[in-house]
Amino acid sequence: MNIKNNLSLMLVGLIPTLGLSQQGFQADYFNGRNFEQKIHSRTDERINFIWNNVPPVAGLDPHIYSIRWTGVLKAPESGDYLFRAHVDDGIRVKLGGRTVIDAWDLHDSEAFTGTIYLHAGQEYSMEVEYFNALFEGEIQLYWQLPSEAPVFKGMFGYNDHPIDPSHIRPPNPAPVQASRLQSKPVLPNPKPAATTAQPARQPKPALVSKDTLEKYLPKNVFFVKSKSILLPESEPELNRLAGFLKRNLMYKLRIEGHTDRVGNTEKNLVLSRQRAQSVADYLIQQGIDISRISTIGYGDTRPLVLEAKDVPNEKNRRVEFFLEE
Known part of the structure; x- marks a missing residue:
């Protein structure tokens, strides 16, 4: 009896080590917006992450990175x-x-949806690609089964939820062993010879293409009403920008000031210039060299949202940042 019980315990103890039906996504983490430098691989049960100015994995640039999740x-x-x-x-x-969602651009915490018909019991290859270009990163992927479609739409929204890992597995049923096998042929395989030369560059931080950071509209830069005085609430956002510029000395910053169409056009032009300069002065105080910063004000001539004259619109009262090489 004891032998049988011990044997049962031994078998139960072995099950986790056999890697049977490990579930979730194969996740590959890269420096750079377009998967330039692979840093780490692991299995993620779900795609449900918020990274507030911290790297998703050790060794990854905390602001400029891309991730590819694959599974069945x-x-x-x-x-x-x-x-x-x-x-x-x-x-x-x-x-x-088949493409279900394609939103490969800069977005500020936005939602995107797509639908696709699937057959019960059938397996489908799945690929999710993501990039973060500046500051905090966020990705949450949900699904809604056919039987969960809401009867009443509109204000009731969706009945979606994170994908249960029991429905998805990595492309290889034994991802741990597979990664070991893959680590051998990567070096001698003649095909990736061109890529083996890339790690020699080891960009730290990863080099970012100009279009990645060409335009950045900050979320939390505020001024005293009708003045160019920065409010204290603006400091965290500008401190993050200053930190980014200190780590990435190859970039220069152009600051543009804009207003809405309320009031005198000439005064709006002056105010937009003064606000852009206030931001520049703050960044200089944080240690950014003045030679890397330029400012310009456009007043009310370049609205984000078309509005009637003297109709206020907070979206048009803004500063914009342009990072240039």
């Missing part, structure tokens, strides 16, 4: 599936080689 999804039922992604910045989702 087994559909639990037949019908139209809704996928919804909440991201900051860009995302692409493919199922069975």
Whole structure:
């Protein structure tokens, strides 16, 4: 009896080590917006992350990175599936080689949806690509099964939720062993010979293409009403920008000031210039060399939202940052 019980305990203890049906996504983490430098691989059970100016994994640039999740999804039922992604910045989702969501651009905590018909019991290759270009990163991927579609739409929204890892597995059923096998041929394989030369560059931080950070509209830069005095609430945002510029000496910053169309046009032009200069002065106080900063004001001539004269619009009262090489 004791032998039988001991044998049972031994078998139970072995099950986790055999790597049977490990579930979730194969996750590959890269420096750079476009998967330039692979840093780390692991298995993520779900895609549901918020990184507030911290690197998702050790060794990754905390602000400029990209991630590719791959897996095999087994559909639990037949019908139209809704996928919804909440991201900051860009995302692409493919199922069975078909694009479900394509929002590969800079976004500020925005939601995107897509639908696709899947057959119960059938397995589909799944790929989710994501990039973050500046400051905090966020990605949350949800799905809604056909049977969960809301009867009443509109204000009731969606019945979606994170994808249960029991429905998805990494492309290889034994990802730990597979990574060891892959680590051997990467070096001698003649095909990736061109890529083996890339790590020699080891950009630290990863080099960012100009279009990645060409335009940045800050979320939390505020001024005293009708004045160019920065409010204290602006400091965290500007401190993050100053830290980024200190770590990335290859970039220069152009600051543009804008107003809405309320009041005198000439006074708006002056105010926009003064606000841009106030931001520049703050960054200089934080240690950014004055030679790396330029300012310009456009007053009310370049609105984000078209408005009637003397109709206030907070979206048009703004500063914009342009990072240039």
